[in-house]
Amino acid sequence: MNNATRNPDQIPPTIVLVTGPSGAGRSTAINALEDLGYEIIDNLPLSLLPRLLDGPPPSRPLALGLDVRNRDFGTNALIETIDQLAGRTDQHAQVLYLDAEEAALVRRYSETRRRHPLAPAGSPMAGIARERELLVPIRARADVLIDTTDLSPHDLKAEIEQWFGTAEGRQLGVTIHSFSYKRGLPRGMDIVMDCRFLRNPHWVEELRSLDGRDAAVAAYVSEDPRFNPFFERIKSLADLLLPAHQDEGKAHLSIGFGCTGGQHRSVCVAERLASALAQDGWPVSKRHREMERHDLHVPRSKEQPD
The missing domain is CATH 3.40.50.300 (P-loop containing nucleotide triphosphate hydrolases)
Structure with a gap:
């Protein structure tokens, strides 16, 4: 405070x-x-x-x-x-x-x-x-x-x-978060998007122990017919809001993506948006909260779906 x-x-x-x-x-x-x-x-x-x-x-x-x-x-x-x-x-x-x-x-x-x-x-x-x-x-x-x-x-x-920081000459910094809704929203989010409607890799045995940074998981999630329209709208929204917040003198913007377990879908979308914004020249950092808490190389039980 x-x-x-x-x-x-x-x-x-x-x-x-x-x-x-x-x-x-x-x-x-x-x-x-x-x-x-x-x-x-x-x-x-x-x-x-x-x-x-x-x-x-x-x-x-x-x-x-x-x-x-x-x-x-x-x-x-x-x-x-x-x-x-x-x-x-x-x-x-x-x-x-x-x-x-x-x-x-x-x-x-x-x-x-x-x-x-x-x-x-x-x-x-x-x-x-x-x-x-x-x-x-x-x-x-x-x-x-x-x-x-x-x-x-x-x-x-x-x-x-x-x-x-000085507003003049400084570019807005962006942090992209992934998280699990079971653990609540991360502190200080400016924008939050729910990814739980996308197809869930947890129910594919060979993908369950992987995370959204893995190419196989990313491909599986992006094959959902709703993925591309969803991502295109998110990117368009970011293209509108980031310059507007920078013009208002804001130093930092946090964007969060949540799913059930914070391992697959939210991570995949967060990685995709972070990469797209970095290619556009924005200073971007990434935080995958649940992967910072747990070792995700250990397969998780079917009672804990992403």
Whole structure:
């Protein structure tokens, strides 16, 4: 959840201070800003920041990664830095704060088995609680607050592009998703299409253990007499909507295709549309959610049809 709504005509900042509790996605945000053309300086001691800002003006926007690992990090010092930047007329600065629920931070530390910087010899939970308390005044000063609890790295990158990318000269990014309706819709879909009316490869024994990227599965699905009219209309709709969304300053569009199991039909259509849009020159990425969750080389039972 964000604490503000961006105006599409808003001028992106020349300096972004990126901070938040460890494990909330600061590194992912830094990488996304670098992809947008920002110069990145991570863990710069706050005492050196005035010297950096008083030097020659940067040739491109600057993103500074700041957290408790900084050598002279302190709440009061960072607030003072924010106040100093706010008073400058030669720089436009914003504070980007990445946050997440405590349970999500604990889970991420458990999954990576990393030690928390504020509790190197103890439980990550103790370090997380201490750090969140330390950062409360900084969180209150954030210009952009992004809660990453339910965001994948891809979702977070899309959020960063929406907030800090420039509309001029940037092409709309498109992500094509496949998914299973049994597990619900993926988060953040802009457009969703149902593929469950197409012929189902699950009921063909030699195709059951394959997925929609396989040529045999794609051929089987595309032989459905309804496939070509369906796909042609989807492609025509994309040809209309993508330029329109780009003209409105939108940075990213997510299109989802669902079927029962998320293995055959939705994957096939998603692959076909992603390929067609890439050939047209759109930056396209693909996410096959159920294949990211399971090993689809293991044949599935007849009780779990696609």
